[in-house]
Amino acid sequence: MNITPAAGHIGAVVTDIDLRDLDAEAVESLRTLIGEHLVLAFPGQGSMTDEEQVVFTSHFGGPYIHPVARAMGVTEFTSGRIIDDVDHPPFQDKWHTDVTWDPTPPTFGCLRMVDRPERGGDTIFSSTHAAYDALSDAMKSSLDGLTAWHTMGDETAFRSKAGDAVVDATLAIAPGAEHPVIAVHPVTGRKHINVNSEFTDHIVQMSRPESDAILDFLYAHCANPNFAMRWNWTVGDVVLWDERPTLHFAVADYYPRRREVVRVNVR
Secondary structure, eight states, rough: EEEEEEEESSEEEEHHHHHHHHHHHHHHHHHHHHHHHHHEEEOOOOTTOOOHHHHHHHSSSSSSHHHHHOOOOOOOOOOOOEEEBBTTTTOOOOOOOOTTTSSSSEEEEEEEEEEESSSSOOOOOEEEEEEEETOHHHHHHTTTTOEEEOOOOTHHHHOOOOOHHHHHHHHHHHEEEEEEEEEOTTTTTOEOOOOTTTTTTEEEEEHHHHHHHHHHHHHHHHHHHGEEEEOOTTTTTTEESSSSTEEEEEOOOTTOOOEEEEEEEEE
């Protein structure tokens, strides 16, 4: 493997590797790398199939089935496709961490680019480790011990993609979840900011005005480009990231042109 850091705080590009053919040593090396860089980009994996992507991602966690899929009766762990076009407007162009409204959300995400517009459609990742480290000691102390309630957000995108009946069924099985505002990574022990503008509703221990003020600050703080990397996709690229200490933003500047990715989550 050849490893090249992608930015100052987050990300590395890994080349000279075939993700379909990994031995135990290679898997352990990638686990070490993802712990250090949080996001790993693997260009040129164009021959990978959906099933092979599932096998690859499973090296980093167990099966995860999205609550929406669970509400639709899905029980098999498979990949999912995110297709954006004129009939299916993009909805990932907000800073978020996947499915934080699940009490046990995914721990790793993996995307593979299948159909890329001629320009645009980058994905930006931000390190919430770096964002936490940049807070003042006073702010760190004030946030310690707080929890926040996470929900599906305004539900508009979910309802447009899956329909009202499915979303209502999803809310019945996963109405929301409470998570620490500042979380500790279970492997590295590093602290990170654990809120996002898409799914975090409010800080439990504060009044709504107080919560809104603190959350708005944290959202803007985590979106600082100094903590981020930007990946310009090519068809066949695979990106693996640690969901817990990161946010991501799928830039929708290509719309209404078509973009298709295959996503696998594990936990």
